[in-house]
Amino acid sequence: xxxxxxxxxxxxxxxxxxxxxxxLFGLLATAATNRCATYLEARAEILAPGTNALPALGRCAVxxxxxxxxxxxxxxxxxxxxxxxxxxALRAYDWRTDKGYDKRWEQYITGPSAKLGxxxxxxxxxxxxxxYYLELAWKETGELPVCGKCLKPIQEYAPxxxxxxxxxxxxxxxxxxxxxxxxxxxxxxxxxxxxxxxGPERYWYxxxxxxxxxxxxxxxxxxxxxxxxxxxxxxxxxxILVLLSETYFRKNAVGSETYPGxxxxxxxxxxxxxxxxxxxxxxxxxxxxxxxxxxxEPLKMRLVEVRARPAPPPVSxxxxxxxxxxxxxxxxxxxxxxxxxxxxxxxGKSRRFPENDIAHF
Numbered sequence: 001x002x003x004x005x006x007x008x009x010x011x012x013x014x015x016x017x018x019x020x021x022x023x024l025f026g027l028l029a030t031a032a033t034n035r036c037a038t039y040l041e042a043r044a045e046i047l048a049p050g051t052n053a054l055p056a057l058g059r060c061a062v063x064x065x066x067x068x069x070x071x072x073x074x075x076x077x078x079x080x081x082x083x084x085x086x087x088x089a090l091r092a093y094d095w096r097t098d099k100g101y102d103k104r105w106e107q108y109i110t111g112p113s114a115k116l117g118x119x120x121x122x123x124x125x126x127x128x129x130x131x132y133y134l135e136l137a138w139k140e141t142g143e144l145p146v147c148g149k150c151l152k153p154i155q156e157y158a159p160x161x162x163x164x165x166x167x168x169x170x171x172x173x174x175x176x177x178x179x180x181x182x183x184x185x186x187x188x189x190x191x192x193x194x195x196x197x198x199g200p201e202r203y204w205y206x207x208x209x210x211x212x213x214x215x216x217x218x219x220x221x222x223x224x225x226x227x228x229x230x231x232x233x234x235x236x237x238x239x240i241l242v243l244l245s246e247t248y249f250r251k252n253a254v255g256s257e258t259y260p261g262x263x264x265x266x267x268x269x270x271x272x273x274x275x276x277x278x279x280x281x282x283x284x285x286x287x288x289x290x291x292x293x294x295x296x297e298p299l300k301m302r303l304v305e306v307r308a309r310p311a312p313p314p315v316s317x318x319x320x321x322x323x324x325x326x327x328x329x330x331x332x333x334x335x336x337x338x339x340x341x342x343x344x345x346x347x348g349k350s351r352r353f354p355e356n357d358i359a360h361f
Contacts, residue, residue: 021060024057027042029070030042031043031139039141040141043077050081053081057075058074058320071317072131076131079322090127091143095178098123100119111181111184116187120191124195128323129323130196134196136192137192155182193209200319201318203318210237210239213226218247222244222247223252226241226244226248230274235281235282236315238279242289246267253266271299272302278309279309279311290303
């Protein structure tokens with residue numbers, strides 16, 4: 001009788017776990033395919049159980065039968081539950097107290113933000129909140145630096161009150177905190193991406209930035225990321241550069257042609273740096289792209305060089321880590337189950353997920 005009771009309790013526990021995981025899978029799918037407010041709502045539900053959700057999130061973070069977006073959301077949520085206080089501390093950090101801060105930066109017309117990146121990016125790398133950095137730009141959460149101790153930004157005062165407030169601050173030696181600087185806040189997501197661009201999580205950086213670039217209207221953010229990819233000279237970014245090169249060209253080709261054929265020359269000049277980065281993996285894609293654009297016909301001869309360049313070793317999905325520490329050994333599914341689907345099939349609660357729907361460049 002005792003053995004039967006233990007067996008029943010064990011089955012109930014397994015079914016409970018499977019049920020909780022099934023709900024989590026649905027929330028991860030919602031979060032993975034949405035941005036902004038809808039994403040934040042799904043994330044809030046994922047985080048609601050608190051640290052009790054960590055084991056299931058750990059399993060999902062490496063589940064091969066989930067999309068890369070779902071795995072990354074699981075990692076983002078795991079980090080937030082484990083290091084939420086660190087995220088808050090970084091967002092509220094007073095950069096004017098940092099030993100690398102130079103007060104002379106405040107004399108620039110653009111303010112200190114012109115130089116702040118030189119201390120913020122290295123600091124962010126040391127703190128190692130890789131998934132917050134990625135999430136901020138990928139999901140457009142708007143979770144920028146904040147500080148409850150700051151003076152209210154001057155632009156929030158009514159126009160008739162601003163002069164009096166500025167006079168008072170000047171007389172009393174008060175200065176608005178750097179967190180209220182619009183330029184600083186505008187640069188923050190870029191600095192966060194720069195912090196994650198050189199480590200193992202660059203794999204996710206390429207995936208998330210590429211997805212957002214393809215999934216939203218071209219803007220100044222897209223232009224900045226496009227130019228950053230070119231500067232980084234990473235051949236893995238060639239597909240996204242090819243897909244957006246014509247849009248990039250048209251956004252920058254303004255005014256009348258200075259001479260007949262000037263636009264065609266400019267378009268070829270836009271594509272040439274991409275050809276210099278490309279290797280044999282991209283030859284067919286580039287040949288098709290060039291063939292569809294008469295202005296690019298002279299570039300066909302460059303494809304011989306592209307085909308001759310060997311492709312680098314494929315980039316693997318990085319180990320899930322918090323800072324510099326791997327966390328995956330803590331939350332493995334029972335050894336005989338290699339994937340989440342296998343685990344659920346064993347409990348009669350099968351749930352299949354589609355293969356990754358974004359190519360790993």
